[in-house]
Ligand code: AMP
């Protein structure tokens with residue numbers, strides 16, 4: 136079959152790498168792709184915000200299945216538009232994608248279905264929001280309702296910080312994403328990224344992962360899209376996985392089905408594992424980045440039939456197999472990220488790095504220029520290692536990082552530290 140993948144980052148490179156290995160994939164295209172994806176798929180310059188152009192491409196190239204990577208096209212309803220045009224697509228429709236597109240929508244859904252999450256209120260203007268902040272006290276969490284590319288959440292340690300966040304968001308600091316604000320209780324615990332494949336009525340758990348959102352070692356500095364990840368996450372024991380499915384994921388899938396908006400696709404639950412058990416921090420309507428990079432390295436089964444079964448509502452008797460090994464990815468970013476950074480610097484040594492045992496490199500933001508690979512984004516490379524333990528996977532990933540010659544890049548040197556500490560303590 137002919138498959139079109141939408142997206143251009145490290146997540147999409149990992150998905151392309153896995154799908155290209157499927158005997159079902161005769162021809163794989165990616166819009167718009169990057170220099171790494173170009174090794175797995177034919178990259179096409181399509182504006183994925185232009186749904187009519189994507190549909191026209193699918194008709195012309197006889198695309199049988201479209202896999203949507205990022206959230207923006209999902210929230211814009213690309214799956215609805217593709218399906219209406221008779222093209223099968225993987226991912227939730229616009230209404231179900233509100234799980235990511237509107238934090239207020241998700242919080243109300245949780246409340247109505249007794250899904251464990253932080254206590255909250257929704258606000259449409261600053262004055263009542265500030266009154267609520269003063270009433271609840273700090274620490275407290277202030278969130279823009281809409282999609283804000285990871286910038287919409289302020290975990291405020293003090294009242295002043297929380298009040299300033301309310302002013303920033305209602306002052307237009309995040310554009311229309313901030314027309315509404317959710318203010319919620321600060322939860323304590325350990326975070327985990329949990330993924331489930333959903334087919335509208337049922338769901339199956341994928342492997343767990345943990346990412347490192349802060350830019351500097353020791354989890355310091357501003358939040359980013361993610362500076363590294365590993366899988367499995369030790370905290371997601373079989374018991375915790377079962378509770379997450381029973382208390383969070385499956386009630387969500389049932390609630391959306393009852394609303395006439397069946398959720399098909401990957402449901403990515405950001406979890407806080409608290410003293411009371413798993414609680415939902417937020418939902419994303421797509422695969423995580425960089426979590427997907429480590430999940431794909433651990434997935435033994437063919438990905439393509441799983442995605443098709445999710446689209447077709449056939450997951451009930453489906454099973455996926457995973458390698459028991461650990462996988463870890465280190466994000467190499469352009470100096471300055473998550474703030475301002477330059478594009479265009481040359482990256483060398485990639486062939487030496489990938490020649491190492493149990494190493495894989497996914498490109499997040501690169502392009503090919505005059506026979507060289509150059510940086511073309513904030514997060515640029517995902518250098519991955521596999522091993523029997525997280526410590527071994529980490530050692531392999533950093534050995535590969537050390538082969539890469541890119542003076543304008545940087546990475547954290549401590550990805551996986553919590554898991555390695557656990558491994559050392561037995
Ligand atoms: P989000 O974009 O919603 O995943 O939030 C970004 C980060 O903010 C999360 O990964 C958490 O570290 C933190 N966070 C969000 N909501 C809460 C909460 N209610 N309590 C504690 N930390 C939170």
Ligand code: GLY
Pocket residue numbers: 346360361419422423424425426
């Ligand atoms: N790694 C977090 C995300 O994909 O949003």
